[in-house]
Amino acid sequence: MAALSTTLPLTRDSVLQAHKVIQPHVHRTPVVTNQTLSQLASTPRSPQDLEGTRFAGRTPAKPVLRLWFKCENLQRIGAFKVRGAFYALHRLSEEPGWVEGGGKEKGVVTHSSGNHAQALALAARENGIAAHIVMPQISIPAKIAGTKGYGANVIFSGSTSVEREAVTERVIAETGARLVPPYDHPDIMLGQGTLGLELQEQVERSIAEGKKNKEQKKRGLDAVIAPCGGGGMLSGVALSCEGTGIRVFGAEPSYQGADDAKRGYESGERVPTVSSLTVADGLRTPVGLHPWSVIYERRLVSGMFSVTDEEILRAMRLVYERMKMVVEPSACVPLAVALFDEDFRSLAEREGGEEGWDLGIVFSGGNVAVEALGKLLAGDK
Amino acid sequence: MAALSTTLPLTRDSVLQAHKVIQPHVHRTPVVTNQTLSQLASTPRSPQDLEGTRFAGRTPAKPVLRLWFKCENLQRIGAFKVRGAFYALHRLSEEPGWVEGGGKEKGVVTHSSGNHAQALALAARENGIAAHIVMPQISIPAKIAGTKGYGANVIFSGSTSVEREAVTERVIAETGARLVPPYDHPDIMLGQGTLGLELQEQVERSIAEGKKNKEQKKRGLDAVIAPCGGGGMLSGVALSCEGTGIRVFGAEPSYQGADDAKRGYESGERVPTVSSLTVADGLRTPVGLHPWSVIYERRLVSGMFSVTDEEILRAMRLVYERMKMVVEPSACVPLAVALFDEDFRSLAEREGGEEGWDLGIVFSGGNVAVEALGKLLAGDK
Structure with missing residues (x-):
């Protein structure tokens, strides 16, 4: 890894510079939408569906969510x-x-x-x-x-x-x-953040092309939600959104304390170790020091949310059945938050109002042992 | 079903008319390429790989194949x-x-x-x-x-x-x-054939956009290969290619005689019944009379090829691992032919020469019971 003294400042400009460097070497992965999943995300859950969960007894939230999936599962080597x-x-x-x-x-x-x-x-x-x-x-x-x-x-x-x-x-x-560490270094964060720039541009272009008239004021994303393991990608995406008005959220598995960043975010102190066997195996690591400085200390991430392994697998099954995409469990954590986390959904309802949110969702990768797929996808009930 | 006396003639023009009618109701599904799979298809198999197969002892063919996948697994209801x-x-x-x-x-x-x-x-x-x-x-x-x-x-x-x-x-x-029968009717054939029109246009546009200069003479597809069950789609695709110079081939599973169309094509007589439990469960039917008239009697299909269930599952695994796409076994039969059938590969080598072929491959659908995926994808060895 290059010496820390040589790294660029952690800003959106530095992410733009990183993008220029890596563009010839990586895919500009597609951003796709899915009517069924956006509809599902915009339908209030039934009170029965909330029974037996941490949201039992609540009035189900009614957010309006248009989902935009950034398909890094189609990236080279199958991940961002x-x-x-x-x-x-x-x-x-x-x-x-x-x-x-x-x-x-x-x-x-x-x-x-x-x-x-x-x-x-x-x-x-x-x-x-x-x-x-x-x-x-x-x-x-x-x-x-x-x-x-x-x-x-x-x-x-x-x-x-x-x-x-x-x-x-x-x-x-x-x-x-x-x-070369996997996430706890500014160069890694800036590199991963480039996916956030592409996502912003791709959604803006799609919305512009779909516009019926110039009066429509909607321009692009309202928010992005990304998985958080070591936090290299989440912090990079947050940097890519700095100053744009786009809000950034992190998504973690809650199983056996894998929601270390969420707990740290809420207590004000980073949790330095994690020991979890969550099905989202890419997210079993504690958030790193450099990512933490962006996520928490600079508050470039507006909130952390966590979901159960069961919810992650339910989301994954929907992706296979409805989107016909191969994704790994870790990649499904943000979608699980959008579909099943009433805290997140209430926030989106409150802040998005009637017009709702255009929400970017990062599909981080698609590397899953295919032999294990049957068990993973059957085990959601 | 509309009375047979009212149907349009089985021609490319009729497919164009059908396309105008259904366009507002169906997706124009994407056509994608995959470097790894095109490379694999363009690499001669090793003599060891042929051992123990019906091609043992042959000199492996050396075709040059650029693959273009028509993703009807992303169609509404997950199939064409x-x-x-x-x-x-x-x-x-x-x-x-x-x-x-x-x-x-x-x-x-x-x-x-x-x-x-x-x-x-x-x-x-x-x-x-x-x-x-x-x-x-x-x-x-x-x-x-x-x-x-x-x-x-x-x-x-x-x-x-x-x-x-x-x-x-x-x-x-x-x-x-x-x-409304599933395949043995001219209206059904003309409807399914519309995917062939889109595939032709999409590949032409991609090649045109990728051209370095106007001297390059390559314009579009050289050939298309599609799965054949009842033959409704294969015959429709053949009609969509009539008069274009694009050759059309059919792909079937060979397990327990599911290669009825191939056997009929070779013997000159349609095989009216099939009883096979091939893993390609969408292709367990005999080819219908109307499709047969196009496929065989008018010779709009240039050849039929068949592959084993093991080859189908090997192809399927590659699609999951390399393309990150959810497809059903039936959809993988044409790719299995392109990768593993030495008869087809020799033909492509002979006719495509050094320049090779741009080969359209129809991914017919993506509806697979997700619970069964692990077994299917592990069972290829």
């Missing part, structure tokens, strides 16, 4: 993570002396069994940089094969974070490789 | 069947005396547990026509609920075709409803 990886490697290559000191040959290293591993492997290969990826021995074979397929040097470790970090340290000592 | 249903009901409404004789109230009837049931129910509702759908008692609850959800009157029957037809006859006797 390539954006941050490409930008981080660009910045690293510009760090004075790094290339000249043999940086490309020494390479980069990370420990991850998920989307960040493949993203870094791909970005490194396309930049002619060696990549060392530390993966737990128990990682599923498809992920190992995928990472190796991008030409990375895969090194196995135990599965605890202590074991993984120890192996990573050893790789750094032996190779001189530079660590 | 709405095209034929809307067109059939339009023609029926124009039949002299039908509306005046109380036709809309008497309604329409069909027996189907699949996509045709939901397509007819939807088209009937939007035309203010009553719909009676005969479904086997053992149909999966989601399909029954789906059909009822479109406001149809669902009547249960036994699951053999004799039992289903008996109940259908009874409904006709009791209500005066008109039968």
Whole structure:
């Protein structure tokens, strides 16, 4: 990773600059709408549906929500993570002396069994940089094969974070490789935030093209909701919306305390550790320090919401059945909030009023073990 | 169904007319490409991969294939069947005396547990026509609920075709409803064929937009391959391509003789019955008489190809993993042919030469029981 002293300030302008850099290397993923799901989100839930939930006894909210899905499941490697990886490697290559000191040959290293591993492997290969990826021995074979397929040097470790970090340290000592963390770095945040810029433009263009007359005043998004694991993407999206008037919200799973950012946001203190086996396996990490400074300290995120694993899987099933899209559980958390979280829905009703909200929803990724799909999708009742 | 004496001639012009009629009622579904899959289709299979298959010992073919997927899985009700249903009901409404004789109230009837049931129910509702759908008692609850959800009157029957037809006859006797068969009627064929027109235009536009200079002579599709069950859609697509120079091919499952159209095409005699439990459950029917006249007698289809259930599921898995699209097994049969059928691949190599083929592939539908996905997608080895 480039030294912190060299990073750009955390502003919307810096996200715009990052976008210029990575645009040739990533897909401008489509933004799609879905009539059935927007209708469902705009229909009050029945009192029976709320029974037995944390919202039992409440009067169901009546928001008007037009949903716009940013399909990063159709991104290269199947997730938004390539954006941050490409930008981080660009910045690293510009760090004075790094290339000249043999940086490309020494390479980069990370420990991850998920989307960040493949993203870094791909970005490194396309930049002619060696990549060392530390993966737990128990990682599923498809992920190992995928990472190796991008030409990375895969090194196995135990599965605890202590074991993984120890192996990573050893790789750094032996190779001189530079660590590229998955989310807790300004360059990563700025890279991921580029999806927020595209989403804004794509929705504006769609609304403009659909306008019946010039009198219509609606211009673009009112709000965006994105998943929050380490917070790299959520904070980047928040930066991309700074000064636009678009409100940004974060979505987390609540299972076994995976809603660390929400709890931190409400208590005023970041929760530094998480140990959860939520089905949203990309969101099992605590929010990082740099993302926290944007999400909470600068209040660029207006609120955090959390949903149960059951709600996440219900949302996921709707995406498969109604949108015919392959998404991973983590990607469905924001939609679950929009459909099932009465706190969020009341807020949207109150603030959106009769005209309602154009709400951007980030589909963060589509990498799911297909063998597990049947169980995941049947297990929602 | 409108009386046969009132149907338009089976020509490309008639497909164009059908398109004008149904355009306001159906989606112009997207056509997408996928670099990984086009690359895979353009890579010769290894001799080892051919071992133990019907192609063992052959020199692997080396076709160059640029794949264009017509996404009817994103169509209304999740399959192309709405095209034929809307067109059939339009023609029926124009039949002299039908509306005046109380036709809309008497309604329409069909027996189907699949996509045709939901397509007819939807088209009937939007035309203010009553719909009676005969479904086997053992149909999966989601399909029954789906059909009822479109406001149809669902009547249960036994699951053999004799039992289903008996109940259908009874409904006709009791209500005066008109039968709308799933594929064996010119109006249905012309309606389904409209997807072929769109595919042609969409690919032409994409190629034109991507051209580096005006010297490039490539204009559009070289060939299209579509699934064949009853043959309504395949024959309609063939009509849509008549006189354009685009070659049309049909794709079937081979399991338990489901490749009836291929066998008929090769022997010169239509095979009137099929009894197969192929995983491509939309293609378990014999090709109908009217489709046969277009596919075989007029030779508007240039060849039929068949693949094993294992090959179909391998293709399906690639679509989920690489394209992040939800498709049903039947929809994956043409892709399986393009990837795994050495007869087809040799033909494409021979005729496409170095420049290769732009090949349209019809993704016919995306209605799959999500609970079954894990098993389907794991069972390919």
